[in-house]
Amino acid sequence: MTATPYRPQGNRHHVVVIGAGLGGIKAVQKLKNENVDVTLIDRTNHHLFQPLLYQVATGILSTGEVAPSTRQILRGQDNASFFQGDVTDINLESRTVSAEFEGATRVFEYDSLVVAAGAGQSYFGNDHFAKFAPGMKTLDDALELRSRFLGAFEKAAMTDDAEERKRLLTFVIVGAGPTGVELAGQVAELAKRTLDNEFTTINPAEATIYLLDGAPQVLPPFGKRLGKKAQRVLEKAGVDVRLNAMVTNVDEDAVTYKDMKTEEETTLVAETKIWSAGVSASPLGKMVADQAGVEVDRAGRVSVNADLTVGEYTNVYVIGDMINLNKLPGVAQVAMQGGTHVGKLIAAKLDEESTANEREPFDYFDKGSMAIVSRFNAVVKMGKKVELSGFIGWAAWLFIHVLYLVTNRNRFITLLNWGLNVVSADRGNLAFTRNQRHARNAIED
Numbered sequence: 001m002t003a004t005p006y007r008p009q010g011n012r013h014h015v016v017v018i019g020a021g022l023g024g025i026k027a028v029q030k031l032k033n034e035n036v037d038v039t040l041i042d043r044t045n046h047h048l049f050q051p052l053l054y055q056v057a058t059g060i061l062s063t064g065e066v067a068p069s070t071r072q073i074l075r076g077q078d079n080a081s082f083f084q085g086d087v088t089d090i091n092l093e094s095r096t097v098s099a100e101f102e103g104a105t106r107v108f109e110y111d112s113l114v115v116a117a118g119a120g121q122s123y124f125g126n127d128h129f130a131k132f133a134p135g136m137k138t139l140d141d142a143l144e145l146r147s148r149f150l151g152a153f154e155k156a157a158m159t160d161d162a163e164e165r166k167r168l169l170t171f172v173i174v175g176a177g178p179t180g181v182e183l184a185g186q187v188a189e190l191a192k193r194t195l196d197n198e199f200t201t202i203n204p205a206e207a208t209i210y211l212l213d214g215a216p217q218v219l220p221p222f223g224k225r226l227g228k229k230a231q232r233v234l235e236k237a238g239v240d241v242r243l244n245a246m247v248t249n250v251d252e253d254a255v256t257y258k259d260m261k262t263e264e265e266t267t268l269v270a271e272t273k274i275w276s277a278g279v280s281a282s283p284l285g286k287m288v289a290d291q292a293g294v295e296v297d298r299a300g301r302v303s304v305n306a307d308l309t310v311g312e313y314t315n316v317y318v319i320g321d322m323i324n325l326n327k328l329p330g331v332a333q334v335a336m337q338g339g340t341h342v343g344k345l346i347a348a349k350l351d352e353e354s355t356a357n358e359r360e361p362f363d364y365f366d367k368g369s370m371a372i373v374s375r376f377n378a379v380v381k382m383g384k385k386v387e388l389s390g391f392i393g394w395a396a397w398l399f400i401h402v403l404y405l406v407t408n409r410n411r412f413i414t415l416l417n418w419g420l421n422v423v424s425a426d427r428g429n430l431a432f433t434r435n436q437r438h439a440r441n442a443i444e445d
């Protein structure tokens with residue numbers, strides 16, 4: 001017998017939102033006071049603020065600060081309910097979504113659908129690199145990276161073989177976009193400041209941190225001037241930045257890259273490798289695009305209409321990192337503003353038949369990009385004219401990131417932690433477990 005698809009009792013318009021990330025949660029919140037029922041489905045039980053993941057990976061923040069419980073966020077919203085499940089199927093004809101949680105499956109029927117499932121790491125066809133060089137997209141990733149960073153120092157302390165110690169104290173980060181830059185800066189600070197004087201058999205400050213990128217500069221979207229500044233700050237902090245460096249192989253022991261100018265190949269022997277070089281939209285994008293008869297680009301992003309609907313389906317919206325529209329970047333503001341936009345459209349068009357062209361287009365307002373480079377030092381680019389760096393950039397970064405956290409509790413605790421981090425070299429979240437270190441490979445094996 002086929003189970004009846006879920007829809008809330010009563011006969012209100014039912015909006016299903018897939019993904020409780022930055023875009024999905026905004027869409028749900030925008031519908032708070034509307035005459036609709038909202039069902040939010042996410043494979044995790046939390047709303048993750050990815051821009052601060054690197055601070056979890058490097059022991060500054062705890063998981064709760066960057067990932068509050070989705071149920072708690074929605075507690076005050078009577079028209080919304082949440083299900084934890086992995087969406088495995090979307091059927092645009094029958095207007096249903098199937099989700100699964102540890103063997104239990106459920107089908108949901110919708111009137112409007114918002115697909116906000118974000119993006120994963122892309123290894124540009126070299127998926128076998130993932131085992132040796134994990135990316136950083138989820139809480140699991142960040143905790144695993146924390147355990148890999150700190151575990152490498154612990155292992156190094158246990159060996160008296162100088163070559164092995166060097167291998168263990170070498171960290172290679174691939175990709176010099178904001179995530180790679182932020183991670184490299186923080187790993188350097190962890191090694192040279194936080195762990196200073198904590199070991200008797202090794203000197204953590206002797207760790208070597210490489211940051212590699214195939215591009216000729218770090219932080220390409222920030223422009224040459226800020227890219228150069230960021231590179232100088234990183235180098236001063238002890239990071240070895242290698243540009244025009246195209247990675248050709250990653251295995252258990254090393255990362256190999258080719259210098260794009262000289263064609264010379266170099267192999268960096270390292271225990272800890274991290275991949276932050278590319279993204280690929282959720283496969284749910286292609287599932288929707290195929291049914292709607294629209295294209296996905298090489299990164300799996302869906303060609304959406306100007307109002308963020310898909311093809312002829314005026315009740316199906318795709319937002320955030322999954323969209324290919326006017327070259328919009330995969331950044332937090334595109335997702336958040338997209339969520340607000342579709343929430344508004346759904347509320348406004350409830351009683352109206354209209355085509356995508358007759359609806360209000362998504363009008364993205366670019367509030368700028370920012371990245372922390374090291375302690376008290378960030379780069380900020382707003383429009384074509386405003387470029388900030390150094391301490392002023394850092395203060396702007398701090399203000400904006402606190403503002404974007406989703407609850408006041410998170411804002412307060414995060415600020416407190418940052419304050420403590422400013423006055424002391426200690427970090428409050430350096431615990432790691434064996435499970436965090438080994439679970440990925442154990443599960444895959």
Ligand SMILES: Cc1cc2nc3c(=O)[nH]c(=O)nc-3n(C[C@H](O)[C@H](O)[C@H](O)COP(=O)(O)OP(=O)(O)OC[C@H]3O[C@@H](n4cnc5c(N)ncnc54)[C@H](O)[C@@H]3O)c2cc1C
Pocket residue numbers: 018019020021022023024041042043044046047048049050051052053054085086087088116117118119136137178179282284319320321322330331332333335336370371
């Ligand atoms: C490490 C890192 C640092 C970043 N730093 C910055 C920054 O400094 N500034 C900036 O502007 N942007 C930054 N970004 C980008 C920004 O976080 C994203 O653009 C934004 O989160 C995209 O929002 P989204 O709603 O599209 O997807 P996400 O926020 O990724 O949310 C997607 C949600 O969908 C869920 N999901 C995925 N697949 C399924 C499925 N099949 N079933 C159910 N649920 C599913 C996921 O669990 C997740 O909760 C960063 C990203 C990363 C990874």
